[in-house]
Amino acid sequence: MKRLDALRAIHDRLDGVAVVTIMGAVAAELQTIGHHDNFFYLQHAMGLASSVGLGIALARPERRVVVFDGDGSVLMNLGGLTTLARYRPRNLVHVIFDNGSLLSVGGFPTATSTGSNLEGIAREAGAPRTRTVDELPGFVEAFDDALGADDLSLIVAKVEPVGPAGYVTDLTLLENRFGFARWLASAGAGP
Numbered sequence: 001m002k003r004l005d006a007l008r009a010i011h012d013r014l015d016g017v018a019v020v021t022i023m024g025a026v027a028a029e030l031q032t033i034g035h036h037d038n039f040f041y042l043q044h045a046m047g048l049a050s051s052v053g054l055g056i057a058l059a060r061p062e063r064r065v066v067v068f069d070g071d072g073s074v075l076m077n078l079g080g081l082t083t084l085a086r087y088r089p090r091n092l093v094h095v096i097f098d099n100g101s102l103l104s105v106g107g108f109p110t111a112t113s114t115g116s117n118l119e120g121i122a123r124e125a126g127a128p129r130t131r132t133v134d135e136l137p138g139f140v141e142a143f144d145d146a147l148g149a150d151d152l153s154l155i156v157a158k159v160e161p162v163g164p165a166g167y168v169t170d171l172t173l174l175e176n177r178f179g180f181a182r183w184l185a186s187a188g189a190g191p
């Protein structure tokens with residue numbers, strides 16, 4: 001499965017959802033498919049996208065929150081998984097695109113390429129709903145199931161280590177930061 005295809009397949013489900021992504025390939029792919037003000041692309045701070053998502057989910061319990069993470073990022077802050085499980089926001093879906101690689105900085109292999117199991121780590125951290133999927137229909141089904149569930153959900157999506165040729169977009173960090181904050185502030189109860 002290619003991450004771009006996975007994102008394309010569920011892009012229309014993100015309407016009204018607070019979306020937080022890591023930087024690099026996944027951010028560029030989501031913007032290519034179509035940027036909206038409810039998407040925030042966290043720059044630099046690897047491993048903290050789920051922490052930003054957790055804060056939003058706790059502050060805005062009426063709103064769904066989706067985090068698009070990467071295996072390399074999660075591996076840099078495994079404690080984030082224990083914090084998520086501890087606070088267990090019922091409105092948060094944590095998707096980890098696991099390509100076994102630090103793709104955005106040259107493709108160095110991560111520990112998931114040598115057997116570390118992020119779903120297993122999250123489950124043992126106390127995450128209530130965890131899935132690993134490796135093909136597109138399974139991903140879409142797992143994503144819809146998670147979005148419709150009233151509990152913290154984690155999906156590890158095994159994807160190929162491929163991405164766009166470049167990661168630079170014309171959306172600046174500050175523009176995105178203020179646009180997202182304005183959307184959050186103005187958005188009432190939603191999905």
Ligand SMILES: Cc1ncc(C[n+]2csc(CCOP(=O)(O)OP(=O)(O)O)c2C)c(N)n1
Binds near residue numbers: 043070102
């Ligand atoms: C704390 C920190 N260290 C290093 C970087 C540089 N960096 C940016 S993206 C990236 C790789 C991210 O890997 P992964 O989460 O697996 O996502 P992928 O690029 O494979 O989509 C790295 C190392 C960073 N942004 N922040």
